[in-house]
Amino acid sequence: MSRLAVIVGDAIGSDAPPEQTLQRFGYSRLQRTAALADAMEVVSDEHVDLLVVPVEGVSEQDLAALDRVLRRERHMGVIATSPQQDPQLMLRSMRAGIQEFLVRPIALPDLVAALERLHRRVDAREVNGQVFAVFSAKGGVGTTTTAVNLASALAANHGEAKIAVADMALPGGDVALLLNVRPAYDLSELSSKIERLDSELLNSVMTPAADGVWFLAAPERADSADSVDAGAVSAILAQMRSAYAFTVVDCEHQLTDRTLAALDGADRILLLTELKVPALRAAQRTLGIFRRLGYPNEKLCVIVNRLQSGDVVSPAEASQVLKADIFFKLPNDYRTVSEAATRGQPVVQSHPDSRLAWAYLQLAHKLGGGSIVASGEAGNGSRSVLRQIFTRKRN
Numbered sequence: 001m002s003r004l005a006v007i008v009g010d011a012i013g014s015d016a017p018p019e020q021t022l023q024r025f026g027y028s029r030l031q032r033t034a035a036l037a038d039a040m041e042v043v044s045d046e047h048v049d050l051l052v053v054p055v056e057g058v059s060e061q062d063l064a065a066l067d068r069v070l071r072r073e074r075h076m077g078v079i080a081t082s083p084q085q086d087p088q089l090m091l092r093s094m095r096a097g098i099q100e101f102l103v104r105p106i107a108l109p110d111l112v113a114a115l116e117r118l119h120r121r122v123d124a125r126e127v128n129g130q131v132f133a134v135f136s137a138k139g140g141v142g143t144t145t146t147a148v149n150l151a152s153a154l155a156a157n158h159g160e161a162k163i164a165v166a167d168m169a170l171p172g173g174d175v176a177l178l179l180n181v182r183p184a185y186d187l188s189e190l191s192s193k194i195e196r197l198d199s200e201l202l203n204s205v206m207t208p209a210a211d212g213v214w215f216l217a218a219p220e221r222a223d224s225a226d227s228v229d230a231g232a233v234s235a236i237l238a239q240m241r242s243a244y245a246f247t248v249v250d251c252e253h254q255l256t257d258r259t260l261a262a263l264d265g266a267d268r269i270l271l272l273t274e275l276k277v278p279a280l281r282a283a284q285r286t287l288g289i290f291r292r293l294g295y296p297n298e299k300l301c302v303i304v305n306r307l308q309s310g311d312v313v314s315p316a317e318a319s320q321v322l323k324a325d326i327f328f329k330l331p332n333d334y335r336t337v338s339e340a341a342t343r344g345q346p347v348v349q350s351h352p353d354s355r356l357a358w359a360y361l362q363l364a365h366k367l368g369g370g371s372i373v374a375s376g377e378a379g380n381g382s383r384s385v386l387r388q389i390f391t392r393k394r395n
């Protein structure tokens with residue numbers, strides 16, 4: 001597995017052996033940044049697995065920022081280094097969520113022991129998967145298409161991991177159509193027995209779908225859908241988090257208590273919009289509500305769907321209007337999505353060579369890491385794009 005380590009300043013010195021040790025532990029990509037603030041930018045752009053930071057000159061503010069980032073990037077390990085074993089500094093580091101502390105110059109056995117401890121911790125945490133909720137207050141913007149294809153791309157990028165997609169746009173049915181499955185059970189079976197919910201009960205209602213994605217169907221009848229309340233949604237997502245490395249939720253468009261429970265329970269909310277006035281206004285209103293609800297900016301990922309050259313609003317203008325960064329842009333390719341939908345396959349499977357398949361894989365990588373698996377030659381000259389991504393910003 002190709003892991004990315006970001007090394008701040010002279011955190012590990014300039015000798016080759018510590019770098020070689022990091023490479024031995026799978027950090028084949030090492031990126032050096034001048035300051036912690038620069039490293040934070042990399043963390044917000046890419047899936048960083050390890051951060052090594054010289055902690056002696058770091059301000060309280062920067063440590064607080066790091067603490068916030070670590071609550072979100074739960075997969076990321078952090079090693080602090082300093083010229084001496086300073087108990088005050090160690091305490092401050094631990095309070096900021098830093099797991100390991102090494103004295104410089106770094107003794108290789110200490111570095112090896114720290115990396116081993118970090119990996120054990122991350123492995124244990126992997127059971128505790130991540131939840132991505134896909135939401136748009138406006139219908140027809142592409143939430144279901146994006147949720148299904150993101151789940152499939154996460155599965156492609158994480159060969160061994162279990163991935164789930166949950167249809168919580170009740171009454172549902174659209175996810176089942178895109179995956180061409182006829183589920184025998186749905187989540188109303190869970191909500192009616194919610195007090196007995198455990199991994200076995202969850203497994204019994206999940207339907208295997210395309211390429212390693214497990215599917216939790218929504219009831220198609222409105223009266224069954226009414227029986228699913230916010231408490232049930234929270235409990236189901238918590239259970240899914242412990243069973244699946246990634247769970248992608250297709251949310252309903254209304255901000256009901258049930259939807260809010262799904263959004264509260266998610267690590268990231270993918271707010272879908274298009275570069276068109278009605279969709280942007282809907283996204284702007286939704287972001288206002290999310291901010292009033294106290295969701296941190298890092299939790300909110302604005303995704304522009306169906307990007308095309310004729311859009312009257314530019315991504316930069318959209319970002320200004322929304323007062324938020326655009327996390328990702330998905331190209332418009334109606335022909336590919338509709339052919340995939342007709343076949344009942346995700347785009348990554350049905351059209352692995354398309355630009356859209358490549359975009360879904362990149363989005364999955366940005367959210368969940370893993371290595372992008374280009375099946376066929378996804379995108380234009382995907383191998384060179386792949387190389388560009390993995391060598392980008394390397395110093």
Ligand SMILES: Nc1ncnc2c1ncn2[C@@H]1O[C@H](COP(=O)(O)OP(=O)(O)OP(=O)(O)O)[C@@H](O)[C@H]1O
Nearest residue numbers: 139140141142143144145306330331332333334337
């Ligand atoms: N990237 C894309 N390029 C082109 N067309 C797309 C793209 N994403 C989605 N679409 C199309 O947009 C339409 C709406 O998509 P989808 O059903 O996923 O949206 P939705 O927000 O879930 O809608 P609903 O309101 O029915 O829940 C569909 O026809 C779909 O094929």
Ligand SMILES: [Mg+2]
Nearest residue numbers: 143144169174
């Ligand atoms: Mg939908």
